[in-house]
Amino acid sequence: GSGGGSGGGLSGTIRIDGSSTVAPLSELVAELFQEENPDVKVTVGTSGTGGGFEKFCAGETDISDASRSIEPGEEEACADNGITTSRLTVANDALTVVVNPENPVSCMTVDQLNQVWDPQLKLGSWSEIKGLEPSFDAELTLFGPGTDSGTFDYFTGAVNGEEGAQRSDYNNVGEDDNQTVTGVQGADGGMGYFGFSYFEENEGKVKALEIDGGEGCVAPSAETVRDGSYVPLRRGLFIYPSAEALRRPEVQEFLQFYLYRVNDVAAQAGFIALTGKQLREAQSELKTLLGSGGEGTAG
Amino acid sequence: MTGPPERPSTERTRLATAGARAATAGSLSRQPGGDVVKGNIFFALLLLAIAVVLFGLAAIIVQAAINGAPALSFDLFTNPSSSLPERAGFRTALIGTLYLILGVVLLVVPIGVGAAIYLEEYADRTRWWNRLIELNIQNLAGVPSIIFGILGLAFIVRGPLDLGFIVAAGSLTLALLVLPTVILAAREAIRAVPPSIREGSLALGATQWQTIRRQVLPASIPGIATGVILAVSRAIGETAPLLLVGATTFVTFNPTFLGDDGYSALPVLIFNYATRPQDEFQTLASAGVIVMLVVLLAINAFAVWLRNRYERQW
Amino acid sequence: MARHENRPETAREAAAGRASIAVRPEFRQGANAGAKEKMFEIENVTVSYDGQPAVKDISLDIFKNEVTALIGPSGCGKSTLIRCLNRMNDLILGAEVSGRLLYHGQDLYGPKVDPVQVRKMIGMVFQKPNPFPKSIFDNAAFGPRVLRMKDIEERVEKALRCAVLWDEVKDRLDQNAYEMSGGQQQRLCIARALAVDPDVILMDEPCSALDPIATGKIEDLMVTLKEEFSIVIVTHNMQQAARVSDRTAFLMVELDATERSRWGRLVEYDETEKIFTNPADSRTEDYVSGKVG
Amino acid sequence: MARHENRPETAREAAAGRASIAVRPEFRQGANAGAKEKMFEIENVTVSYDGQPAVKDISLDIFKNEVTALIGPSGCGKSTLIRCLNRMNDLILGAEVSGRLLYHGQDLYGPKVDPVQVRKMIGMVFQKPNPFPKSIFDNAAFGPRVLRMKDIEERVEKALRCAVLWDEVKDRLDQNAYEMSGGQQQRLCIARALAVDPDVILMDEPCSALDPIATGKIEDLMVTLKEEFSIVIVTHNMQQAARVSDRTAFLMVELDATERSRWGRLVEYDETEKIFTNPADSRTEDYVSGKVG
Amino acid sequence: MQARDAIGASGAIGTSPPRSLEAPSRRYGEKAIQGLLALCAIVSVATTTAIVVSLLIPTLSFFSEVPVGDFLFGTDWAPTFAPASFGVLPVVVGTLSTTLWGMLVAVPVGLLSAIYLSEYARPGVRRVVKPVIEVLAGIPTVAIGIFALIALSPAIGKVLPFMVKVPPFSAGVAGIAIGLMIVPIIASISDDAMRAVPGGLREAAYALGATRMKVATRVVFPAAISGVVASVVLATSRAIGETMVVLLAAGASPNLSLDPGSSVQTMTAFIGTTATGDIATGTITYDTIFAVGTLLFAMTLVMNVVAIRLVRRYREVYE
């Protein structure tokens, strides 16, 4: 974009921080926005959802990327500093369960997944999973993301019924989900899970399981996520703008731009785009926020 | 007098043994024996150690170069960062890193050397507080970098110093992180200056500071340079503390040292790219490693030059 | 030249055999010194390292415009004593000086005394040559520079000339001092001390690594210098003490009853001529004539 | 004791003033040596530092069971020359030895020669005392331990006794060697070299920091030792050379025409008695009688 | 005569030498410098104080909910799981394991390299090799971690199968990678320390017939022991404090095992990921970071007290 763009001379700095999962999307939007508004500086940090909210609630950032919803404690901290916010869903993700390509199993029920990851059962082999078709005998070698991540929380909540209620004797890959790919690829009985984009990039190296959430086996894909059939492992990714920051024209403009363009670029950044309904909801949330920010009332 | 009563007989006995040995000693050429074998084994071990290090280094660099090859080009140095791998470069992160390191060097050299001088030349080792300082510095070296991040966020970005999320705050955090390295290296260098040099200077009427400034410090430059090289090397590669004190992954403009618009740093970007799902970003991360090594070598070159120049043997 | 005067017959032959030393805690002041101005007054000075005395109970006066020599066997505390005079012992951990040490009537170890000031006035050449790891020029120029003197080059040249080193080094002043021969290093250290024009110069065996020619020149220098300055010299060379010094102090090692502890003690202090020709103490006579050992 | 024999009148007075030395590239072998066994044969040896010659074209033979003294003014290359004899110059970067150096007929710088083996047989005491930063005992025991000798304690004690140090240190053998006086350090270095019973001992001014008594004892020791070993000693002390040595080599500094370069040259080499009483070269006479300088 | 000339010059300047032994000026400059230098040393104390302060409050709030005994002696580490368990021993052991393997590589390799550089290498070689080795210290730890995972792990798995089990994560491999990373600290600082040993000591040893190896090991090395130990302490600290390499190459699964082939979580890896992860601040899980940090701080403190004692004991002072 050349100077004197269509933004009408907006300038200023917009600070975004938070989840590293959401960051690629925010970055892409920010890049496009800056092309049109070259005088606005947008930065995107990745200090984690928790760290992001901490800075956000201290009034140090304008928008927080989050791979989970804000927690009551965090909301309180925000309120203490006079910061009001609201959740805007910006993309969808499908937590994808992957296994070794040689593995004959192609579909598992949530209950079977629960057996595998159950903290009490601690199954050692695929053959111990009840009701699995076709039967398969290999040592279960499990991989999962860092236990501090939103992905972990969401998966355990959806599969095991309680956040964090997962067996701990699995291979924790920490920050780098690419290692789950390597690990599952290398072990016959390997199983792991991560965001959809990791699967998309590594199709062939690992195989994605179809999930039976009660209404038959459904494979993870953009379509199944958008039509709502990939349950229960589909999740939303969020941004939390601060009403305070929304008084600034460049932030208003940016957020409107964000929601305007997000569906075009989501796939490019490795995410599943919002459904029309989700998008409309987000837009109306933003309006509410804009209203409250404009009035200057907080908390 | 002070001497012992010389008994020639004592000497004679001694000489007898000596004579016996001297008679057998003859050849000047290498005696095949334990010492030679040991010496050779030892030398082989030394070479092996060096080989291990050099091989390890080469392997890392070659691996990064191969993985990063598709992305390697000069554009990496000139393009700003982008979320589109095909046009992403490291310029903005590079400038952020350069500022950070500049700040680290400006902070850590005077503070580190100053603390080392204080401890070696002024502090009374018998005083408990000086021992405490000594212990405390060694201990700081073992504090994980992320704790420095927490500290930097609480005390430098916010809290007492309240600098905000600016490059200078990042520099200060990193400087504190690598300070022990510089202090320890500088202390050892200062300690190695023979006392006779200090005596010679003081005896000419030089004050203690003049002695330090003109004799001790120049003589310890090589050791100090080593400390700075190691410190800068560490600082340049740190990720975690920077995340906490405000280094972001996405900045498309050139940051400034004191501006609070945000900044990025090479390792933060590299780490972020390396953990992304897309292969292009992983390639970019490897290329980033090469970029970083080039920068590191350029930064260290001066210190290496300085060290070679001041190298001496007593 | 003034140095051929009071030279006595000296150091004839050293006979082997060992005379045990009686512990005699006496000391003497130099005689015939009424008219001279006192430079140092040393009164009952004891120096210990880590609580072990190295010299005990030394009392003597050192006069202005004289060369005073300290002689005595190795380990008797000559270096220890001379280092007290410009507070070099401050630098050794565990070294402790007791007694009184006056310099021009001022207490050298007084509370207000600044060791730096002391060392500016009282220069020192050490027993082991300790050139700085710098060029020859920078070595000699160090003192003048530190004391912010002018005409550094001139000073350096003069100091190097005085120390009989100029001709050997004039073409390589920027060479590292460590690349010199042992004797050259020692002369450089002498030059370095001369370059700052101190009031007193303490020399701890300044000629130990020098050949007779250089030694002779340094001795000439001392004799000339004493017209302006005062010089205290430690030497193990009897002839040298006899040749250059006006007054000589003889120290000896004393053992305690158990032969476990040993320390230095002043045996005799007098005009050099007297010490070498007609010493009051038989131990002095034995030592200077080489009969002890 | 044998050391009072051939002592001539020596080193009377060193007159000030400088006589320029004519360049005379001659050298001499020691005379009257037909029957003696040659230890070192030095033939046309030149040693340079960084291309600058420090000594040039030295030829002389050193004999077994003799004390050979090297004398000459400071900087004339005595240390340089003596360090060639046990290949210590290998350790100095930029030092280069040319010419032939035979030890018992074997080329010291031959391709198969192992410098370690050389130094085992040819011990050395350095000009500047350089004790290890270890205890006194460990210093003396270092050589025997490295060479895996037996009876270390006994050896150490004997070596310390020979170096006239035992009585002073026997109660504090575990004290750090750097806490000794200058002379004690030097004697320790001598003891350290003696403890390994070398074949030849090279001594670079071993007595420069010693008092006459200790010097006398070390000289006695040399005279005794030469019955079994050979000794090469550098000294600037004419009397010492005269007292202990059988043969003396006199080196002098030579200047090139431009007075820019200077190097050492062998002026005369002969039996000590001859050198001190009836030297062939007038420059030798001037030097030993103290007329030059 | 020359001597006269000298006196002429000195006379001009030194005619009336100052006789007062008191300082002519109050030397405020010197005192100010000393104060400044002390201030520099204080910076480190301030840093530590700040660290202790920032660790203490959350640590106390952590221990108000978790008994100290359960924390220190528990063998089940699952602070982010439900139900949570706070037995810290697995991560302590994980830290010890990677550090141990790292030091097993770094100490011998580093010290031998230092000896080579200082005692064997020709100056030209040294001038090149030393900075090259130091490059290792500057490779971003992410790169080393990834290298360990995708190149080192398979390579070592072929040679020493017990070091790497099925998943690519192993404490041993992470340790080796850390070892490689900290070699320059040991090699470089020890080399400087050994180079600073006066040449006279080497000469003395050579003259006694010592071989180069003996000179290096019996004279130079002991004389430089203070610097050597300092370098090892610094390197150990760095190994303990390293986060990214272990995170990538050792996995993040807490295992109470010293087996080099097992995946472990170290204290730093826990702190590192949790602090930049998605956990909400102010929760008990988040406070766990500080409890672990405090423990780590205490552990390094003990190690350093011991190290300082050792150096005091074995240091050789020359001159």
Ligand SMILES: Nc1ncnc2c1ncn2[C@@H]1O[C@H](COP(=O)(O)OP(=O)(O)OP(=O)(O)O)[C@@H](O)[C@H]1O
């Ligand atoms: N390492 C070195 N590098 C360069 N030049 C040197 C070195 N060592 C000695 N020289 C020079 O070589 C010459 C001879 O030195 P050497 O040490 O052999 O003298 P010397 O006869 O032993 O003198 P002295 O009696 O003073 O010890 C001197 O001019 C000296 O400056």
Ligand SMILES: Nc1ncnc2c1ncn2[C@@H]1O[C@H](COP(=O)(O)OP(=O)(O)OP(=O)(O)O)[C@@H](O)[C@H]1O
């Ligand atoms: N730093 C020290 N620590 C402990 N003892 C020391 C120290 N320096 C010297 N001594 C001891 O004090 C005594 C006197 O030493 P000093 O150096 O004064 O002797 P000296 O008369 O100068 O002898 P020399 O002629 O050998 O130099 C000696 O026994 C010596 O071992």
Ligand SMILES: [Mg+2]
């Ligand atoms: Mg002395």
Ligand SMILES: [Mg+2]
């Ligand atoms: Mg010499």
